[in-house]
Amino acid sequence: MELKDVKNITFPKPSLEEWKEAAEVSLKGKSIEKLKTNTYEGITLYPLYTETADSTANVAxxxxxxxxxRGTFPTGYYEKPWLVVQPVSGVTAEEANEKMKVSFKRGQNVVAYPASLLAKGARAEKLFKDIPLREIPVFIDLKGKQKGLFPQFKAVAESQNAQLTGVVAEDPIAEWLIGGQLPEDTDHYFADWLKTIQDYQKVGRDLKTVLINTAVYHNGGANAVQEIAYGLSAAVQYLLEGQKQGLSISSVSERIVFSFAVDSNYFMSIAKLRAARRLWAGLAEAFDTAPDHFKMAIHAVTSELTETLYDQHVNILRTTNQAFAAAIGGIQYLQIHPFTHPTGESDDFSERIARNTHLILKEETNITTVVDPAGGSWYVEQLTDELAEKAWAKFLEIDEAGGILELIKQGTLQKDIAEVYLGRVQNAAFRKDSIIGTNVYPNPADKIKTPTLDKHVSYMKVEKPVGITPIALERVSIQFEQIRLRSESYKEINGTAPTIGLINLKNLKSYKPRADFVKSLAAAGGIETVGSKGCQTIQEAVDYVASTNFPIYCICGSDDDYAELAPITIKEIKKQFPEINIYLAGKQQEELEITLSEAGMKDSIHVKTNVIAILLELLHELGVN
Incomplete structure (x- = not known):
């Protein structure tokens, strides 16, 4: 056969049933159902996705x-790449201004400052000094300071004879949730706020001034369905408030920018952005407005929920994955948190790494030359459909309940988000969800000098406030970090870390897997382990305990070694050292577990153990407060 003949060879297309049969052979008889997984959104993920009528229609x-x-621009990023939004701070306005000008030389193309700078008194004229606002757009979430800062932005625009472009906005609903209070008279507040929005249009005709900060819901623990639905509900609330003030729907909708968080669930993040665009465009019909006025402008920001204090360089991997998902999903603005972000601090190096991630994605992946790279992936298309369907149903549910403000007043929104957050924490505790460097593969040598736990501040001043349940904004890893910090504090005070002993049975091959498992689990809580050599006899195990005298020991070995030695070893140790607590690595058959408990075993530590619970138990027994 010649090469030209090879090129013309075709292969039969196997059916889905044939694939299932082949897959079950690989699974050694287990059902293909074992490969399905469920998400926090209530979506079942399948091991294989193929073309369907709906997905084919989407590709069309x-x-x-x-x-x-598939995006709001026909040519994707080819003509309009996303803008690099990396907020720059400093001790003074002058320092921040100089850092911003340096960042322009290194890839930044948006003026971005944190609201805290302005809230603490930094003057806009100093922050924008020698920055040509006719050429460079702005992105600032003013977090409640929008009205008060308008005179400064007006003065800056007039001094340069420039029309501001980009985003100078805030999201009142998000700020109320952060601050835990909203105005008694929301109608009066919105009327006043919308006047401020109109004022800003005088200094920037195309300026986005209304922010829908769905990242607040995400960082509280919300799933993608909730994030989309709450975001749409907040946007509709603002549209309706605009109507009350005699504003056209388009005059408000075209001022809106959505800020979505992107997390480490890569494909879900892509689908979330695609589904959100579709649903927002669909609302144009409900408001009897042309769809052109409902082209969603998206600012994506890497997730705070998934960040960790320990092993911070893993945050670089997380944010790179998240940023790539955002770029694939389709965005106009992208903000990547520096890897030191959870400490509340950053430096030139961490800021440079974050900024350079944009440049690598733009210049080295060819992503800007392909329009909608995810289009045609049957997995992404179906995930987008399911997410859109569920988010729309949730949106209608909110609408029927009286709108997002009513849910917030009742505390229903906060409760629903908290339930999802609790599920995330539980999955991390049982290590169903891995947090590299925290609940799996912790680095015992990694230390935090002066941790600053996350603080979310709203600068919004609420007149005649009514208290509401604030949204709790905590990272999933925080309980592990608090436990580990307790251990580090104990070590600083006592000179030694909290430590448990490992009684290793028989040979290295037998005990090492479970000894490594316990060592890693203990390290997640800052607890050190000291292991014995392979104990061949009961007496060797007793001698090891006598020579080390730890309050806690864990026996590690194979199932066969446990059946032979564990019960009598535990019994003898407890006889001579009754105050010692003994655990066993690995879950055993019920009959043996009963025998071990009767011999004096405190508990077994295994893959289904709640790691947070067992670490707290161990620290208590070790006298760590």
């Missing part, structure tokens, strides 16, 4: 055309 959509699932 064109980028830049309604319903904008």
């Amino acid at each position: 959509e064109l980028p830049g055309f309604f319903p904008y699932t």
